[in-house]
Amino acid sequence: MNEITIPGTDLAPKSIYCIGRNYIEHAKELNNPVPSSPLIFLKPQSALSFDGAEIIIPEQSTDVHHEVEIVIAISKKGKYISENEVHNFIEGIGVGIDFTARDIQQKAKESGHPWSVAKGFDTFAPVSRFINATEFEDLGNINVDLSVNGVTKQSGNSSQMIFSINYLISYLSSIFTLYPGDLIFTGTPSGVSQVRSGDQLTATLGEKLVTLSVSVK
Ligand code: ZN
Numbered sequence: 001m002n003e004i005t006i007p008g009t010d011l012a013p014k015s016i017y018c019i020g021r022n023y024i025e026h027a028k029e030l031n032n033p034v035p036s037s038p039l040i041f042l043k044p045q046s047a048l049s050f051d052g053a054e055i056i057i058p059e060q061s062t063d064v065h066h067e068v069e070i071v072i073a074i075s076k077k078g079k080y081i082s083e084n085e086v087h088n089f090i091e092g093i094g095v096g097i098d099f100t101a102r103d104i105q106q107k108a109k110e111s112g113h114p115w116s117v118a119k120g121f122d123t124f125a126p127v128s129r130f131i132n133a134t135e136f137e138d139l140g141n142i143n144v145d146l147s148v149n150g151v152t153k154q155s156g157n158s159s160q161m162i163f164s165i166n167y168l169i170s171y172l173s174s175i176f177t178l179y180p181g182d183l184i185f186t187g188t189p190s191g192v193s194q195v196r197s198g199d200q201l202t203a204t205l206g207e208k209l210v211t212l213s214v215s216v217k
Helices: 024-029 083-089 102-111 116-120 165-173
Strands: 016-020 039-043 048-050 068-074 090-097 125-127 143-148 151-157 183-185 200-205 210-216
Touching (some): 068 143, 068 165, 083 165, 102 116, 125 183, 125 210, 165 183
Parallel strands (some): 016 183, 048 125
Antiparallel strands (some): 068 090, 068 183, 143 151, 200 210
């Protein structure tokens, strides 16, 4: 895994942080409470995959869902980053899909167990290439969309986030030292649904500035 670099950057991937329930409509569609502070989980690096990947439905699950998300790549080491300094720590912005074994996650939730298994299977974290944040006028106004077999399933905008991108990075850095190559999945808008073998998924960022296409094996 040490040979690979994050597409569009020279950085090797490091930790993969993810935020749960960061859009009110998505929290509601899964009957989850709206959080008062960011809900954080991690994925292993072995879950990482890239444009053109074949996503593997694991034998342990019969209900794998797509969650399209804006993903941030971190450029340099930082701790206690203030919100107005965050832009100095962003290497690039891309789009990813937080694949989730919903059946396993549901059982974990019921018993208060962690989500590592539900979120961490091989190929469950595909990401696009990353582009410079200056391509966007405002990190608080970025469209993120996902279609399955040509039909739009998820359509969101970072303005709908409960916790903004700047706040999330600042908050994460108050807990974890962030490093170059860290990736941050910033939560999914509503419209998650089950994927099936043969499905073709296309995620887009902004006005199709960035595209990520994957298929389900
Ligand atoms: Zn997610």
